[in-house]
Structures are given as C-alpha cells and as structure tokens.
Amino acid sequence: MTTRIGVVVFPGTNCEHDVVRGLRAVDADVEVELVWHGDSSVDGFDALVLPGGFAHGDYLRPGALARFSPIMTAVTRFAADGGPVIGICNGFQVLTEAGLLPGALQKNSGLRFLCTTVPVEVCTSRTALTGAVAAGAVLRLPVNHFEGNYICDAVTLERLHDEDRIVLRYTENPNGSIDDIAGICNVEGNVVGLMPHPERACDPLTGAMDGAGLLRGLIGVADRKALAPT
C-alpha cells in the first residue's frame, strides 16, 4: 500500500510546495497531496503536515483563526487516534492555538524577523519526526519567522521536561524561546510542532541537507501506519 501524506493548506499558507518537494526528494515513492482547509476529511492519509505561512493572514494572532477551519476537526481526531501530525513554523502556531500542543509562540525577542540558518539539537528520537535521527545530533536548519519565541508556564515546562517532550533545542537561541525550545511534541510523540523548516534543507541546491533526516523519520512512521492493519 502506498504511503500517503497530506499537506494542509489554509488561505495564506505558503510553504506547502516546499513540503511536497521535500518529502518527494527524500522518498520518491511517497504520495503527497495538498488538503484544502475547507475539507472535512483526512481519510486515507498516513501522516499530516501543517506547513508554514500566514494561515488566515495571521489575523488576530498567528494560528488563532486556523483552528476554526473545517479541516481542523478531522486533524484533531486524526491526532487523537495516534496519526502523525507535524506543524512547521506557522503550522506549529496553529497546533498551539488549537490546543494540540501546549504553550504559545510570541514575538521574537528583539522584535526581529529571523531569516537564517541555525544549529538545532535533536533532544529525543521517540517522536513522529525524529525517529531517523539520533538524540544529540545537531542539525543546521533554516528558520524564517517573527513569532517563534516559545513560551509556557513553569508547570508546563516541567511536564515537557519530565515527559521527554522537548524535541528540538537551539544551540544558539535566536528568538528568546524559553529553555531554547525549537520544537515540542504531545505526550505520545505523534504530534510535533517546530519552528525550523526541515523541508527547506532537503536539496543540495539549497546548501543544506540536514532536514532530510527529519522528513525521513516522518515518512518512516507514515509507512508503518500504511502497512498496519486498520
């Protein structure tokens, strides 16, 4: 059975084609399809990606309105059933606003829009995104955001620590994120949000290949879901 990955497109999303290309570059056999935010089903997909951009124009707050898109009901159910869901950049903001991940992303410290490549440490390999990368590995990944400064209360931070839910950490914190957090996951590890863009580091043409390992991990999890009896 062919593995199918859905890439959710909201009005204002702009990284969906990067994600499609990145996934196909890593595995030419994987089927990748765009899913419109107004759809109400994600049936048949083995993994979902919420890509970067400005869903609903980032009106009110980044991600705040996307959670009301019809597709989010299906995404939430898919995640609750253990389906892999990855939110990249604006997708991470959508996942926090939708309550699928705790905390929030506020404006970068220094009020600076960041468009650069930063070193990021993989803190755990138990998640839907990091299964093909060893914990401790340091990847160079592009970041491209204004609201990437992760924050949560002390209780949440302690839980993230205790439950091994900090997925990625900046080794040189570019945006003021608490505890250098670049990515987190839910308790089960199937829902992951991260600010860096692994899909933009999957082609030698762009000068970096470090994102490929992360996407390979996601495709691996999706492959297993595709093979699993339903």
Add this chain to the structure above:
Amino acid sequence: MKFDVRVEVRLRPGIADPQGATIERALPALGFEGVEGVRVGKSIRFRLEAPDEASARDEAVEMSLRLLANPVIEDSDVEVTAVSAGAPGAGPAAVAGTAATAGTAAAAAGAAVEQAIR
C-alpha cells in the same frame, strides 16, 4: 438590548513585550522623558445584542477567553456600555448608560491554561 463592547487585550505581566520596550526606548529620542512601563495591546470593539448587561459581559468575557485573547500569554479586560434607545447613530461617543469593567479575566484564564495543557 444592544451594548457596545470594548475588549482590551494585552500581554500578561512577566511576558516580554518587545514592541513596548522599543516604543519606550524611542520616546526619549523625541524629548518625552520619564516614560516607563510601556505595554502594547489590542482594542477590539463590537456591538452585541443581549438581554441585559450582565449577560452581555459574560458573553464578551467568554469570547475573550476562547478567541480574542490567548490566555497563555494575554490578559483581557471587557467594558460593556448600554446603547441608549434612540441615540442617533449611537457610536461610542453618543452612548449614555453605565460603563462597567469586568475585572481581569486572569483567574479564569488560568483555568483555561490548565485545560490547554495535555
């Protein structure tokens, strides 16, 4: 009854406000000395149909908690003003009646934060 509602959303105490800090640094350059504690927020206004002022306020507070503010990083204040019947073009300036400020939604926001943590 109709009510004019104003919801003020601002960052919670302790949350860094880089916009406020930048403005605070800029003001002395124009000669405005002695300014401190600048915080930048949003003001959201709308008109709301409700049976009475208390229910209008309750509904607006609920809106703040569920959409208008993100309780993880923001607090909100709700101000409700009855629109007097017959006030021509009743905008905020033409409004009579009582203004009431519902205390900050911080306590309830705390509960919402608890719920958001999974």
